[in-house]
């Protein structure tokens with residue numbers, strides 16, 4: 134944590150039996166407690182392996198177990214950005230459609246595959262988040278055969294209803 138961001142990691146990996154991963158009530162309580170104490174102007178990020186939302190075409194069971202319970206706590210403590218991997222697919226969205234919590238929408242930033250060969254049809258990629266107050270720019274860098282190059286980006290703003298994509302002017 135510094136003056137601008139607070140980052141908390143949660144291990145959602147479980148035994149090989151639970152392929153989708155899970156967050157338990159002790160972990161949820163810890164995130165809520167730690168992030169609730171963070172000042173208003175600080176952007177709060179939660180990092181998990183398994184995702185809280187899905188790009189189109191992925192099965193719902195890929196979502197981390199107890200996600201709804203966790204999201205209520207994330208809303209209560211004002212989590213801003215949820216970072217995840219696992220799917221090997223890049224995607225940026227927000228929690229509005231899946232969780233429908235009033236006056237709350239966290240950004241959901243899904244990383245692709247940076248270095249492994251499990252690329253699932255996408256080039257290797259990683260995301261860079263530029264955070265400036267209540268505005269976040271998410272940039273995606275993709276492998277072009279020789280190097281990672283800027284391949285796209287979106288800007289989001291924190292509104293009274295949560296995070297929203299900023300439409301190009």
Ligand SMILES: [Fe+2]
Pocket residue numbers: 182218219220
């Ligand atoms: Fe995984």
